[in-house]
Amino acid sequence: MLLLSLLGCFSSPFEGTWLFASNPEASYEGDCAPEEGYSATGQEYTWVDIYKATDGQFVALLTEPLVGEPDGSTLTLNWSHEETGDAYRDSEKYTLVANLKGGALAGKFVSDTETVSGEDAYTCTMTTLYTAERATSNPDLYLEN
Amino acid sequence: MRSYSILPVVRIVALGAALMGLAGCSSSDGSYLVTAELKQDSCNPDNPAVGQEEQILASLYHTTDGMVMDFSGLLLVGDNAKGGDFTLGKQLGESVSVDGCDELTSNDVYAMDASFTKDLGFEGSLSHKQDSVRVNCPDTAQESCEQKIHLSAMHLNAASSLRPTGTVNWGYFQGGGY
Numbered sequence: 255m256l257l258l259s260l261l262g263c264f265s266s267p268f269e270g271t272w273l274f275a276s277n278p279e280a281s282y283e284g285d286c287a288p289e290e291g292y293s294a295t296g297q298e299y300t301w302v303d304i305y306k307a308t309d310g311q312f313v314a315l316l317t318e319p320l321v322g323e324p325d326g327s328t329l330t331l332n333w334s335h336e337e338t339g340d341a342y343r344d345s346e347k348y349t350l351v352a353n354l355k356g357g358a359l360a361g362k363f364v365s366d367t368e369t370v371s372g373e374d375a376y377t378c379t380m381t382t383l384y385t386a387e388r389a390t391s392n393p394d395l396y397l398e399n
Numbered sequence: 400m401r402s403y404s405i406l407p408v409v410r411i412v413a414l415g416a417a418l419m420g421l422a423g424c425s426s427s428d429g430s431y432l433v434t435a436e437l438k439q440d441s442c443n444p445d446n447p448a449v450g451q452e453e454q455i456l457a458s459l460y461h462t463t464d465g466m467v468m469d470f471s472g473l474l475l476v477g478d479n480a481k482g483g484d485f486t487l488g489k490q491l492g493e494s495v496s497v498d499g500c501d502e503l504t505s506n507d508v509y510a511m512d513a514s515f516t517k518d519l520g521f522e523g524s525l526s527h528k529q530d531s532v533r534v535n536c537p538d539t540a541q542e543s544c545e546q547k548i549h550l551s552a553m554h555l556n557a558a559s560s561l562r563p564t565g566t567v568n569w570g571y572f573q574g575g576g577y
Binding site: 271273275278289290291292293294295296297298299300301357358387388389390 | 462465469495497506
């Protein structure tokens with residue numbers, strides 16, 4: 255195991271490529287609730303790469319890079335963006351919470367969106383639950399070069 | 400008392416581990432050039448691609464829980480191969496219930512059955528079933544169709560493996576709801 259660790263197959267508890275299996279039936283708050291009676295089944299799969307930066311912070315690459323630090327066996331990562339103009343304000347915030355247990359991850363992904371334009375306002379908070387299994391292949395072999 | 404060095408053993412273990420590391424910790428992991436032939440398409444009866452071959456890039460990973468085939472973003476998941484045979488799949492469905500009428504607006508099921516070949520490739524089939532079901536409705540109905548694809552793949556050098564990125568650019572599945 256030590257040798258595998260040195261080779262990068264299991265470099266740290268959170269680092270590596272993870273297969274996220276998320277519940278397609280997210281929960282919504284705000285103005286984005288799906289129509290009444292809607293349900294979804296199955297699972298959505300996606301790859302998420304998690305790196306450890308030289309300053310000790312962790313970076314998860316989703317559609318945007320989420321950055322944060324672990325607290326025990328829980329890793330909380332954030333990304334936010336805000337644009338403001340004379341009559342509008344757009345803000346987006348992503349939060350990924352990852353609890354490490356038995357070599358697997360479980361947690362939630364939360365996206366907060368708020369758009370204000372004049373007197374119109376739109377808010378949406380979407381929470382998606384997921385579990386993740388680690389790719390045991392060396393992720394470096396699969397990165398584009 | 401004579402002492403024995405464990406260094407040779409460590410070297411052998413390290414060499415084995417290094418080889419596993421270079422190969423992605425499993426000899427079947429890595430990228431594949433897949434030749435896919437659309438054998439049947441009841442979803443698009445006039446599909447001119449039936450009988451045609453298309454080459455795509457796919458990558459195989461192992462996880463702590465099984466294995467994953469990544470067809471340029473279409474991820475099919477399953478257990479580890481047994482005796483060289485493996486089955487991967489994915490299901491995703493959406494339904495809407497209005498006044499007790501359950502309408503399954505879409506249900507996509509991908510199922511792949513394949514076997515590794517002696518030349519480190521794999522051969523098998525992939526099916527994509529799409530169902531549309533209305534139950535407890537005044538106009539209860541069920542429609543389903545299926546695309547069947549034959550797969551033949553050769554393994555690419557692990558050192559040059561690339562993980563497919565972006566979305567599926569696979570003509571067969573355009574509009575397939577993955």
